[in-house]
Amino acid sequence: MRINWKPFVLSLAVLLILFPFVYLVFLSLASEWRFPDVWPSYLGLRNWQTVFDSETGLLQSFLSSLVISLSVAVFSTASGFLISKSVFYHPKRKTLTLLAYFPYILSPVVFAACLSFFFLKMGLFGNMTGVVVAQFIIAFPYALLFFSSFWNEKVKNYEDLVATLGGNKWQAYTKVLLPLAKGLILICFFQTFLISWFEYGLTSIIGIGKVQTLTIKVFLFIKEANYYYGALSCCLLIFPPVVLLYFNKRYVFKKLV
């Protein structure tokens, strides 16, 4: 008799996927959990209460992460959309696209280390504006390449049609191009939001520890061996993307092919 092994593998996969979420929430509720105890001696909401205290600064980190990520997402999506039109209708578009890939695939932290001199000179070192600008520089090529598939002959023809019918540029954008690209713009917005939300290396270099986003907090707590607060910060970091996923998974994962 052949045993159907698929349900076992699938159940295991579900357990493996859910385990990190459960474990991190569990760890964030624990304290005084010493080796070799399998169960912590304290389990409760004590750590979570500190989120609202000024002591750990977690609420502040959450808010600065939110402000930074929203700014990066707005700027990079808007500029990516508008500029990608000129790039992908340009006769040299293939070369320009190739150039956009360089900053896209370079490690952000190495990029930041090489750029830090210029940020220092421009007074953008160790402040939130600097972090937004630096993250924008890495999110912009992503947004630009993201819209490459949008600008095609059909869209161009629509635009020409608007002009033929007496519409101006503004009308072409508001009545045709933006409604057509609405779905893509929304996905790009969430994608660039997540690029910024998850960013650590570049933020640590340009922010020099003064701009404490959630990822920076996670690492600080790991360094202090304060794993309970580390797990708490991880929960705050994961929570928004999961909510986003729950409402609509296509925001988090764009159609790639």
Next chain:
Amino acid sequence: MSLRIKKANIGVLFFILIGIVPFAAAFIYALLYSFGVTGVANDGFTLKFWETVIASGSFFKSLGFSVLIALVAVVISVGGALWITLKFKEQLESRFFSFIIYLPLAIPGIVTGFFTFQLFSKGGFLARISHKLGFITEASQFPDLVNDGLAFGIILSFIALIMPFFILLFLNVYKNERVEELSILAQSLGASANQIAKKIFLPILIKKTWVLIVLYFIFLLGAYEVPLILGQESPQMLSVLIIQEIKQYDLDKISEGYVVAVLYTIIVSVTAIALFLPKRKTAYAN
């Protein structure tokens, strides 16, 4: 007409300003620093930093180590994702699974690194369970699974990070490229399940996604957070090595860090050119 051209050029100008100038500036700065032209303690052109880096071999060791880790992680992730797609595509279509398989994408690298450490370190969750079950009596008896020589923790984290993405990608290609229909056609022509997997499933999925597979290899090559948490003192992965050298108080080391940064940037850029350079079609291209 001329006004239109001008407007289009403004867009390209902005693209150059945001997309190309920072990259070029960063590269030139690192290059000048590596040759001692700029930098606090440097006083003119010298090749000594390049000679030191090449002679010490730390770069090549780190590069080899990074390539190996990225390669193993990509091969296992792609292989695993292909297998899961092939075997479980119907089940993964269900409402429950189509939500659940997206969940890992909500976890960033730094959290994966932290979680792997919590699970596999000597005082971690698995060590506690092993102690409870009587496999070990002291924490030190638990095997080195993080900050270890074989980079087990790093590879595991990388797989956890990218395999879900590849599963979603392959499921997407499977649907869009109508692999199902092609498989049924092959089957009706007498092909076996094995032949369908080898002649239809694998070639279509790999051919459609190989650029992304290479891109993910490059991303892992430059990964920072995971090896920072789970790596060992030496050899280190490239990004960790570069940042460690650049942040040193020893001013010579900073220049050497920039040498490694320049070498890394060149490798990545050459790969980008090989991947995305517009290719001229040959007369008999198929």
